[in-house]
Amino acid sequence: MxxxxxxxxxxxxxxxxxxxxxxxxxxxxLEKQAEVAFGTTKTNSGIIHAGHHSTPDTLKGSLxxxxxxxxxxxxxxxxxxxxxxxELVVAQSAEEIPVIEELFSRGRSKGIHDLEMWDAQRLRRxxxxxxxxxxxxxFAPRAGVVNPYxxxxxxxxxxxxxxxxxxxDSPVVAxxxxxxxxxxxxxxxxxxxxxxxxxVEARFVLxxxxxxxxxxxxxxxxxxxxxxxxxxxxxxxxxxxxxxxRRLVFPVPxxxxxxxxxxxxxxxxxxxxxxxxxxxxxxxxATTDLGADTVFDxxxxxxxxxxxxxxxxxxxxxxxxSSSNDFIIGPTSRRxxxxxxxxxxxxxTASPAIATLVCEILRSExxxxxxxxxxxxxxxxxxRFASLDVKEQQRLAAEDxxxxxxxxxxxxxxxxxxxxxxxxxxxxxxxxxxxTRAGMGRCQGGFCTVRCMDILAQxxxxxLEEVTKRGSSSWIVVPRRSPAAVTHPSSSPQTLAED
Amino acid sequence: MFGRIExxxxxxxxxxxxxGLAAALGARESGAERCLILDREPEPGGILNQxxxxxxxxxxxxxxxxxxxxxxxxxxxxxDGEIDLAPDTYVSGVSVDSxxxxxxxxxxxxxxxxxxxxxxxxxxxxxxxxxxxxxxxxGFRPAGVLTAGLAQKMVNMRGYLPGRRxxxxxxxxxxxxxxxxxxxEGCEVVGVFELMPYSNGLTRNVVQCLDDFGIxxxxxxxxxxxHGRERVEGVTVAPVDGHFRAQMAQARTLACxxxxxxxxxxxxxxxxxxxxxxxxxxxxxxxxxxxxxxSMPGLFACGNVLHVHDLVDFVTAESLLAGRFAGEWAQGVRxxxxxxxxxxGDNVRYCVPHTLSPEREHTIYLRCKEAMKPCRxxxxxxxxxxxxxxxxxxMIMVKIKPDLLARFHGDTLRVDLVPxxxxxxx
Numbered sequence: 075m076x077x078x079x080x081x082x083x084x085x086x087x088x089x090x091x092x093x094x095x096x097x098x099x100x101x102x103x104l105e106k107q108a109e110v111a112f113g114t115t116k117t118n119s120g121i122i123h124a125g126h127h128s129t130p131d132t133l134k135g136s137l138x139x140x141x142x143x144x145x146x147x148x149x150x151x152x153x154x155x156x157x158x159x160x161e162l163v164v165a166q167s168a169e170e171i172p173v174i175e176e177l178f179s180r181g182r183s184k185g186i187h188d189l190e191m192w193d194a195q196r197l198r199r200x201x202x203x204x205x206x207x208x209x210x211x212x213f214a215p216r217a218g219v220v221n222p223y224x225x226x227x228x229x230x231x232x233x234x235x236x237x238x239x240x241x242x243d244s245p246v247v248a249x250x251x252x253x254x255x256x257x258x259x260x261x262x263x264x265x266x267x268x269x270x271x272x273x274v275e276a277r278f279v280l281x282x283x284x285x286x287x288x289x290x291x292x293x294x295x296x297x298x299x300x301x302x303x304x305x306x307x308x309x310x311x312x313x314x315x316x317x318x319x320r321r322l323v324f325p326v327p328x329x330x331x332x333x334x335x336x337x338x339x340x341x342x343x344x345x346x347x348x349x350x351x352x353x354x355x356x357x358x359x360a361t362t363d364l365g366a367d368t369v370f371d372x373x374x375x376x377x378x379x380x381x382x383x384x385x386x387x388x389x390x391x392x393x394x395x396s397s398s399n400d401f402i403i404g405p406t407s408r409r410x411x412x413x414x415x416x417x418x419x420x421x422x423t424a425s426p427a428i429a430t431l432v433c434e435i436l437r438s439e440x441x442x443x444x445x446x447x448x449x450x451x452x453x454x455x456x457x458r459f460a461s462l463d464v465k466e467q468q469r470l471a472a473e474d475x476x477x478x479x480x481x482x483x484x485x486x487x488x489x490x491x492x493x494x495x496x497x498x499x500x501x502x503x504x505x506x507x508x509x510t511r512a513g514m515g516r517c518q519g520g521f522c523t524v525r526c527m528d529i530l531a532q533x534x535x536x537x538l539e540e541v542t543k544r545g546s547s548s549w550i551v552v553p554r555r556s557p558a559a560v561t562h563p564s565s566s567p568q569t570l571a572e573d
Numbered sequence: 574m575f576g577r578i579e580x581x582x583x584x585x586x587x588x589x590x591x592x593g594l595a596a597a598l599g600a601r602e603s604g605a606e607r608c609l610i611l612d613r614e615p616e617p618g619g620i621l622n623q624x625x626x627x628x629x630x631x632x633x634x635x636x637x638x639x640x641x642x643x644x645x646x647x648x649x650x651x652x653d654g655e656i657d658l659a660p661d662t663y664v665s666g667v668s669v670d671s672x673x674x675x676x677x678x679x680x681x682x683x684x685x686x687x688x689x690x691x692x693x694x695x696x697x698x699x700x701x702x703x704x705x706x707x708x709x710x711x712g713f714r715p716a717g718v719l720t721a722g723l724a725q726k727m728v729n730m731r732g733y734l735p736g737r738r739x740x741x742x743x744x745x746x747x748x749x750x751x752x753x754x755x756x757x758e759g760c761e762v763v764g765v766f767e768l769m770p771y772s773n774g775l776t777r778n779v780v781q782c783l784d785d786f787g788i789x790x791x792x793x794x795x796x797x798x799x800h801g802r803e804r805v806e807g808v809t810v811a812p813v814d815g816h817f818r819a820q821m822a823q824a825r826t827l828a829c830x831x832x833x834x835x836x837x838x839x840x841x842x843x844x845x846x847x848x849x850x851x852x853x854x855x856x857x858x859x860x861x862x863x864x865x866x867x868s869m870p871g872l873f874a875c876g877n878v879l880h881v882h883d884l885v886d887f888v889t890a891e892s893l894l895a896g897r898f899a900g901e902w903a904q905g906v907r908x909x910x911x912x913x914x915x916x917x918g919d920n921v922r923y924c925v926p927h928t929l930s931p932e933r934e935h936t937i938y939l940r941c942k943e944a945m946k947p948c949r950x951x952x953x954x955x956x957x958x959x960x961x962x963x964x965x966x967x968m969i970m971v972k973i974k975p976d977l978l979a980r981f982h983g984d985t986l987r988v989d990l991v992p993x994x995x996x997x998x999x
Contacts, residue, residue, distance in 0.1 A: 360712045363711050385706050385707070475682045484843075520704065521701075524726060552733065553732070554728065
């Protein structure tokens with residue numbers, strides 16, 4: 075029996091897993107998809123908030139500042155992409171100035187003392203490509219950007235290195251009482267190659283199931299909240315626009331969302347979005363014409379040189395907004411079942427603080443958390459060949475031949491980096507892409523897809539037709555045979571494995 | 574020699590596709606002793622290697638060859654011509670010293686990271702395919718949405734199919750070729766959907782790849798949505814109005830597991846951009862003089878990196894020329910700067926080269942904006958020629974004799990495509 079079972083390998087589940095790895099407890103993380111971070115985390119805007127947006131009387135508002143402060147140290151240990159690039163909340167008219175002044179004093183009262191008010195002149199000097207009608211801005215230097223998937227990958231890698239067990243392709247389909255007083259989680263078939271069924275018993279179950287958190291809670295008989303998914307569409311722009319805007323740009327917020335933003339991502343590429351549309355379909359990751367119109371009509375007001383023609387990729391994600399519109403973290407009517415639900419924005423920023431809070435809750439619920447003493451906080455970060463200087467590149471390519479082979483030409487990703495990604499947990503094409511950037515550039519994988527598939531197949535002992543984009547039925551190729559003889563790879567994995 | 578880099582060179586060619594191979598041969602023909610071709614693939618030949626269909630060489634060799642056959646003829650000449658060729662080699666940058674010496678920074682397993690010294694450089698990086706992001710198709714992001722060229726590589730180079738039931742968006746040549754290829758492989762091609770009211774591929778490909786196989790081509794139609802969370806399950810197609818807006822009232826959803834995109838090609842000019850070369854906003858390629866020299870002295874460009882060609886035969890002709898001028902340049906030949914600008918006029922999308930000199934005969938390549946039939950091409954007041962038809966998918970080629978230009982005293986020559994005004998005097 076495990077002490078703790080975490081349901082859901084998003085950034086929250088992974089942060090908790092790593093926090094629990096500090097202690098002598100048996101922890102398992104159950105992820106229904108082929109890899110962690112493939113749900114809401116992967117589509118997150120990747121913003122580390124300074125904290126002035128949310129009021130301190132909410133749980134999300136109270137966790138955001140301490141969560142955000144933890145990132146410098148986490149980044150040092152875990153080597154994910156993170157930089158404090160600063161954030162601007164811009165006023166488009168004189169009427170909006172009082173709103174940003176209000177944000178300014180709210181920030182102050184929460185202990186954020188480095189906020190600045192900029193006038194139009196200062197704004198134009200610092201960000202000359204923003205629209206000239208912007209008349210003032212609130213500047214928060216501590217706000218930053220992070221590659222959220224890299225953060226989650228590093229968290230789980232470090233957790234696993236310190237004894238946490240990770241099970242992917244493991245959806246929880248039922249919850250019952252366990253034999254030893256704990257809870258029993260029944261696992262479904264996670265798709266191709268995954269174990270059929272199976273169960274996991276644990277004393278405590280942490281519900282970190284994101285947009286499915288209410289469904290998981292219902293399996294435990296807990297039905298006091300609902301998740302009301304709110305879709306956000308994001309649009310990545312061509313690298314050519316790198317540097318056009320250097321800081322995060324927020325409009326004045328509305329009650330539904332923080333608005334549509336300009337996000338200079340960690341890698342420098344600009345991203346615009348997200349939209350905020352409520353949806354009742356938890357699988358609705360479709361981008362829409364309406365979404366694109368909404369984003370570009372708005373963003374072109376903030377920065378006139380951004381147009382939809384600059385888009386190189388687009389995607390949508392679902393925010394796990396709870397019916398209380400706040401985080402729902404704590405024990406429930408079902409003994410041992412603890413919710414960590416409704417983690418919408420600023421959930422990514424708050425995630426380190428959520429992890430600490432959850433450990434406190436587990437302690438007060440009776441779990442003994444004794445420090446291991448031999449916890450190793452660091453992971454070996456990946457090499458980013460393209461960002462090294464020429465001398466370093468030269469040394470590396472001479473030392474390890476795999477760094478002399480460029481796999482992704484748009485982002486100049488070498489074979490050495492692909493191998494590193496697989497060594498550190500990548501199992502799918504998206505897993506490689508989100509760890510190395512191979513396939514994220516202009517040609518969107520036109521050149522490197524087959525090469526990455528080859529390396530995955532070779533390293534994981536798969537046939538090419540067994541390599542997937544992101545697990546389950548996301549197959550990429552089928553063998554070239556006579557049509558009648560071909561079996562669809564997703565329809566009968568067992569037969570295929572034998573033939 | 575295959576697999577050798579031993580500088581310094583007279584001419585280094587970036588890219589070993591049809592353009593790069595011809596450019597290196599051109600440089601050798603001009604007398605340049607030391608030439609090197611750099612290519613990122615394990616074998617030279619570029620995209621020709623995956624084009625196993627016939628139809629290449631009709632103009633240049635006056636016979637019909639497959640892509641690999643066409644490439645082979647040049648590869649053989651390159652090897653025989655004692656040109657160095659480094660495969661599996663990635664060019665990560667080019668820099669220029671104040672005295673004009675150029676350094677090409679290469680990275681490969683065999684050579685590590687190395688700086689190669691040369692007098693002249695020919696850019697022959699070719700083009701890449703436009704992707705889904707470039708045209709914004711709403712919907713999900715499942716596996717099974719890929720460019721036609723990637724599908725072609727999977728099928729022809731690796732022996733795998735991208736899926737079994739395929740819809741194709743865009744009627745570029747690779748898409749048309751793949752419609753036929755996949756049909757021959759036993760896949761079902763449910764249709765080719767083209768946003769424009771005309772095909773973007775060669776007429777011969779529409780006939781031979783679609784009509785002959787009964788594959789429907791739906792013009793003025795687009796893919797309005799992609800369905801399927803993990804793998805493509807279908808696409809919604811809809812006719813478009815005059816402003817290319819999808820008419821959703823007439824939309825229908827087709828079941829398929831794959832969507833191929835053949836929606837255009839973009840010259841691959843990241844290296845050119847990093848060098849600060851001046852680019853043509855229409856072609857996406859560098860601005861070049863009549864010697865195919867870019868805005869940086871001693872740096873030449875040819876083939877699809879310069880502008881997207883319709884036939885490889887024209888790539889070869891253009892690249893041989895670029896190579897010759899690069900070879901001459903390396904040997905110290907300096908020609909007087911061009912003194913005539915060539916600008917696109919009525920119904921001309923672009924023309925290449927961008928400047929001319931009265932010293933030589935020129936071949937001008939251009940494309941029209943809209944189909945016209947019949948029509949006349951006018952080059953300033955110097956010449957006028959009747960054309961049976963022009964279509965955006967096919968390049969137009971005009972030769973201009975030096976004696977014509979000798980009579981020209983202006984500094985800007987405008988190329989127009991105008992309707993044929995009836996009176997035909999052929």
